[in-house]
Amino acid sequence: MAETQVTTATLQPVKRVSKIWFLPILTLCIGVWMVYFQWANQGPLIQIELQSATGIEVDKTKIKARNLDIGVIKSIELKPDLSGVIVTARMNANTEQLLTENTQFWLVQPQVSLTRIEGLNTLLSGTYIAMEPSEEGEAQAEFVALERPPVTPAGAPGIHVTLSSGGDFAFKEGDPIVYRGMKVGDIENVYFNLKERKVYYNAFIEAPYNNLITTKTVFWSASGIELDLNAGGVNIRTASLETLLTNGVTFGLPSNGDKGEAITSRTYFEIHPDEETATKERFSHFAEFVILIEDTVRGLRKGAPVEYRGMEIGEVGQIGLANANNEFMSDDYKIPVLIRLYPGKVGLADTPSSVQEMKLRVREWSQQDFHATLKMGSLLTGGLYVDLLHSEGMPNQGLQTFDNYDVIPTATGEFTQITQKISALLDALNSINYQGLSAGMVDAVDSLNMAAASITATSDSANLVLEGLDSQAINDELVNTLKSAENMLKAYSEGSETQYELVQTIKEFQRTLKAVQPIMIELNKAPNRFIFSGEQDVIHQPRRRSNHEDK
Amino acid sequence: MIRFASFFFILVLGACASQPAAIHYYLLNSTTADATSTWRPQAQVVRLQQLVLAEYLTQSNLPIRIGENQIYYSPQDVWAQPLEESMTDALLADLNHFAREHNVVSAAAPDAAVATAELRIRVDHFHPTDSGTVEINGTFWLVNNTPTLRVERTPFSFSVEMEKDGYAHSVSKQRELLETLAKTIADRLQAKPS
Numbered sequence: 155m156a157e158t159q160v161t162t163a164t165l166q167p168v169k170r171v172s173k174i175w176f177l178p179i180l181t182l183c184i185g186v187w188m189v190y191f192q193w194a195n196q197g198p199l200i201q202i203e204l205q206s207a208t209g210i211e212v213d214k215t216k217i218k219a220r221n222l223d224i225g226v227i228k229s230i231e232l233k234p235d236l237s238g239v240i241v242t243a244r245m246n247a248n249t250e251q252l253l254t255e256n257t258q259f260w261l262v263q264p265q266v267s268l269t270r271i272e273g274l275n276t277l278l279s280g281t282y283i284a285m286e287p288s289e290e291g292e293a294q295a296e297f298v299a300l301e302r303p304p305v306t307p308a309g310a311p312g313i314h315v316t317l318s319s320g321g322d323f324a325f326k327e328g329d330p331i332v333y334r335g336m337k338v339g340d341i342e343n344v345y346f347n348l349k350e351r352k353v354y355y356n357a358f359i360e361a362p363y364n365n366l367i368t369t370k371t372v373f374w375s376a377s378g379i380e381l382d383l384n385a386g387g388v389n390i391r392t393a394s395l396e397t398l399l400t401n402g403v404t405f406g407l408p409s410n411g412d413k414g415e416a417i418t419s420r421t422y423f424e425i426h427p428d429e430e431t432a433t434k435e436r437f438s439h440f441a442e443f444v445i446l447i448e449d450t451v452r453g454l455r456k457g458a459p460v461e462y463r464g465m466e467i468g469e470v471g472q473i474g475l476a477n478a479n480n481e482f483m484s485d486d487y488k489i490p491v492l493i494r495l496y497p498g499k500v501g502l503a504d505t506p507s508s509v510q511e512m513k514l515r516v517r518e519w520s521q522q523d524f525h526a527t528l529k530m531g532s533l534l535t536g537g538l539y540v541d542l543l544h545s546e547g548m549p550n551q552g553l554q555t556f557d558n559y560d561v562i563p564t565a566t567g568e569f570t571q572i573t574q575k576i577s578a579l580l581d582a583l584n585s586i587n588y589q590g591l592s593a594g595m596v597d598a599v600d601s602l603n604m605a606a607a608s609i610t611a612t613s614d615s616a617n618l619v620l621e622g623l624d625s626q627a628i629n630d631e632l633v634n635t636l637k638s639a640e641n642m643l644k645a646y647s648e649g650s651e652t653q654y655e656l657v658q659t660i661k662e663f664q665r666t667l668k669a670v671q672p673i674m675i676e677l678n679k680a681p682n683r684f685i686f687s688g689e690q691d692v693i694h695q696p697r698r699r700s701n702h703e704d705k
Numbered sequence: 706m707i708r709f710a711s712f713f714f715i716l717v718l719g720a721c722a723s724q725p726a727a728i729h730y731y732l733l734n735s736t737t738a739d740a741t742s743t744w745r746p747q748a749q750v751v752r753l754q755q756l757v758l759a760e761y762l763t764q765s766n767l768p769i770r771i772g773e774n775q776i777y778y779s780p781q782d783v784w785a786q787p788l789e790e791s792m793t794d795a796l797l798a799d800l801n802h803f804a805r806e807h808n809v810v811s812a813a814a815p816d817a818a819v820a821t822a823e824l825r826i827r828v829d830h831f832h833p834t835d836s837g838t839v840e841i842n843g844t845f846w847l848v849n850n851t852p853t854l855r856v857e858r859t860p861f862s863f864s865v866e867m868e869k870d871g872y873a874h875s876v877s878k879q880r881e882l883l884e885t886l887a888k889t890i891a892d893r894l895q896a897k898p899s
Contacts, residue, residue, distance in 0.1 A: 668765045668783065675766075675780050694769055694777045696875040698867040699837030 197225065197245035202259050202283065203298045207239040209263065209281030217243050217259075219285040224249055227283070243283070253295065256288035260300040302327070304342070312339065313364035313417065317355040317373055317403065319425040324353060325401045331357055332376055332404045338363035341403070355425075357403070368407065370414030372432040373425045376404035406432070437498035439505060441512045442471065444559040445526040445540065446488035449566060453538040454528060460493045460540040468495035470540060475557060488564075490556050493526075493540055517560055519544070521553055525563040729782045731767065731876045733791035733883075734798070744808060751809045751894065752820035753797060756789050757827040763788065767872050770834045782872040792828070792883060799887030800824075804894045823848040824890065831882075833867065833875035840864040841882040845890055859893060861886060 207230050209215070217225030225245040233240055245253065262284045264274050286304060319325075324344075331339035339359040346353050359367055403425055407414075426432035451473055460468035472492040495516070497508035516524070523544045531539045542562070554561040645652045761768065765787075766778035784791070793811065800809040809824065810817050828843040842862035849855045863885050865878050 671765060671783070675778070693779065693781070694771055694835065695779070695871060696769055696833035696835070696839070696867055697837060697870040698874075 195247045197247045197249050198253060198295060199228070200225075200243050200245055200253060200295045200297060202241050202243060203233065203238050203296075204241060204261060205238050205299075205301065207241065208261070210239075210241060210261075210283075211280075215241075215280065216282045217245065217285055218262075218282050219252070219287050224252075224285065225283075241283075249287075250293065251289055252285075252287035253293055253297075254288050255291035255294050257297065258286040258288075258300055258304055259283055259297050260303050262303070310358070311361035311364075313359050313361075313367060314342075314420045315357050315359060315367060315417075316420055316422050317341075317357055317425050318352050318422060319355070325355055325403065325425075329401045329403070331359060332402050333363055333366060333406075336363075338366075355403075365416060366405070366407070367421070368414035368416050369421075371405050371407055371423065373403055373405045373423050374429050374432040375425055375427055376402045437496040437504050439498070439509050440468065440494040440496045441509045441516070442492055442494050442559055443516060443562050444475065444490050444492055444556040445562050445564045446490055446556065447528065447564060448488050449528075451489050451491065451528070451538070453530070453536045454491065454540075455537065458537065458539050459531075460495065460542065462500075462542040465500070467499045467542075468493055470494075475559075491540070492559065493562075513560065516562065517553060520560070520562055525565050527565045727781055729872065730785040731782060731872060732785045733788065733876060733880060734786075734795040735880075745806070748806055748808050749822060750816060750820040751800075751804075751807050751822045751824050752812050752817040753793070753800070753809055754812050754823060754825045756793050756796075757825070758789055758792075758831070759829050762828065762831055767876075768832045769875075770830075770832055772835070776832075779872060788831075792831075795880065795883045796826070796887055796890075799884050800891055803888050803891035807891075807894050821849070821851050822894075823850075826886075826890075831879060833872075833878070837867050838864050839867060839875050839878040839882060841879070841886065845886075847890075847893060857893070859889075861889060 204210075210227055210230060212227055212229055215227040216223045217227070223246075225243045227241050228244050229242040231240055231242075232238075260283070262282050264277055283299070284303065325341050327341055327343055329341045330337045331341065339357055342356045342358055344353060344355055405423075406429065454470060454473060456470055456473060458470040459466045460470065470491060471494045473489070475490040475492055495512060496504075497512050498504035500512075502508035502511065523546055524542065525545060526540055526542050528538045529541045531537045545565070554563075644650065646656070647653060761776060764778055765783045766780065767782040767784065768776050768778055771777050797809060797811060800807075807822075808816070810820065824845065824847060826843065826845040828841065830843070831841045833839045840863065842860070844858060844860045847857040847859070849857075863882050865881055867874055867878055
């Protein structure tokens with residue numbers, strides 16, 4: 155058996171750190187630095203309320219401003235009342251000044267509508283939250299996202315106006331505001347005032363078209379196709395292709411010189427149903443008159459134009475005024491029609507004094523030859539309008555009033571005159587005995603038919619005969635005959651030998667007859683004288699007067 | 706043959722038995738008028754249209770009026786020339802003799818083409834009567850085309866008494882009546898403005 159030696163280890167204390175610790179320490183330092191760096195450079199944390207979290211993913215969904223990533227969604231949670239979601243987002247550093255009360259957020263998703271197509275890029279990149287930063291206002295960290303993107307970018311040059319409407323039409327956010335067919339703005343948002351029963355629209359007119367908005371600017375609806383059937387005929391209008399599909403508003407300035415003053419701040423305007431109504435609203439002062447219609451007012455509408463020598467100067471205000479002496483059931487009842495004449499439309503100032511001036515002038519004319527008549531503006535619609543004109547031969551009816559309104563003398567409408575004449579003509583036509591007339595015409599036609607048949611038969615026979623004739627031979631024969639006749643006539647014409655001999659022969663014959671005449675007279679007296687001489691007749695001879703007396 | 710012989714025999718008998726009637730021929734225009742009428746230059750030319758005679762006057766036998774309205778034609782007294790021709794010749798001669806400032810030509814004459822006036826004559830009666838007179842009556846017209854159309858109508862009626870018996874004397878008296886008519890017409894022509 156061998157002996158083993160036991161060796162004991164000598165423990166020596168460590169005098170320095172092992173080199174192996176360098177790497178972990180280094181890693182730790184880097185880690186700490188990274189955490190610090192991350193903590194020092196992270197932006198603020200904000201919360202955004204959304205209707206839903208469609209397409210939003212934690213740590214993936216970005217927040218973009220001007221298409222630049224400035225934040226990321228960190229968490230999503232439901233609201234306590236379950237009416238929406240609250241997303242928490244970490245914004246980039248140095249974005250605190252952009253997070254104010256005027257900053258807007260909205261979810262960008264693919265949107266296709268009649269007015270816009272946007273967000274299609276999110277089909278590939280995914281949904282994100284867009285931010286419209288604003289440095290004005292107080293800083294905040296909780297926001298409510300907009301349901302749809304803002305119509306007008308923040309800070310866009312232009313002017314904001316507020317439009318109101320009490321009509322039956324409605325506009326929505328994004329509907330265009332057009333001018334001369336060009337889109338110059340949008341309706342940003344809509345607010346309905348329950349008390350006033352009016353809808354208010356905040357609209358934005360972009361530059362440089364905001365310079366067109368003055369105190370005299372009027373707005374009217376330019377939606378779809380506008381079809382107007384009135385006394386002037388049929389009018390079809392559309393503002394632009396966009397308004398053809400959606401609603402739209404347009405505006406204009408008066409054409410009679412007064413452009414108004416430019417506005418620089420939000421101003422209120424009313425949206426009129428159409429341009430005509432908008433234009434009329436420019437004039438606020440008018441003179442009212444009454445015309446008394448004897449025949450019918452069918453086809454005449456309230457608002458129908460009143461023209462003077464072709465110029466529209468007013469409108470029909472009311473048809474059928476009621477007054478204290480309601481004589482509707484009397485035989486000679488005349489329908490009162492109230493008309494309004496605008497001094498502003500004839501170049502006068504839109505003031506009460508112009509109204510008085512117009513009234514005085516109309517009164518003066520009414521006592522001369524000025525009168526009103528209903529005329530048909532359109533055969534298609536049958537619409538009537540009131541025509542004011544001067545006409546010689548109008549009887550002077552004096553100045554009349556109806557319910558404190560001055561009455562303008564009225565003549566029978568041209569359509570009524572035409573119908574009266576047509577009625578008289580139809581009565582005359584009615585009185586014609588068509589039965590007898592038609593019987594006579596039938597007989598005449600029969601006779602004509604028979605005559606025509608006879609003529610046809612005759613012409614057929616003549617045709618047959620003519621076909622059997624040799625035209626050329628006949629012509630030659632006729633020419634020869636005519637030549638022979640001409641030669642013969644020459645032979646007997648004056649101065650020819652034949653004519654001389656003929657005349658001499660006739661004269662000789664006459665002489666012979668004269669010579670034989672006594673014998674013929676004798677034979678006539680007594681035929682037997684030819685053989686027997688009888689007693690001599692008494693022969694009368696002229697004698698001188700003395701011989702007669704002797705006898 | 707027998708019939709022919711009989712007819713011939715009858716003719717011979719008739720020729721022997723009857724005496725031929727004596728026929729007297731008279732000429733109206735045998736009296737001497739100024740037949741050699743000289744053409745007057747620068748004078749107005751008057752065209753004498755064809756004479757119009759009453760129908761009963763166109764017979765070659767000389768007529769005589771017996772009583773109020775009976776006409777007797779003499780079987781042995783005939784005109785040697787148609788009465789119309791004789792009257793026209795006689796009137797032309799007399800008119801050119803009496804109308805010194807006019808040239809009267811017949812319608813058939815070539816110089817009638819330059820006539821500026823026209824003379825028409827209608828004779829209704831031109832015969833002797835059993836009361837010892839010879840008469841002529843009718844109408845003549847003077848038609849002037851220059852300077853304007855003017856028509857002058859003049860009826861005429863002349864009568865002369867016979868101084869002898871017989872048709873010869875009545876013919877000479879008829880010639881005198883024509884001379885009287887021509888003088889009357891010439892006086893009208895002289896009085897009418899050209």
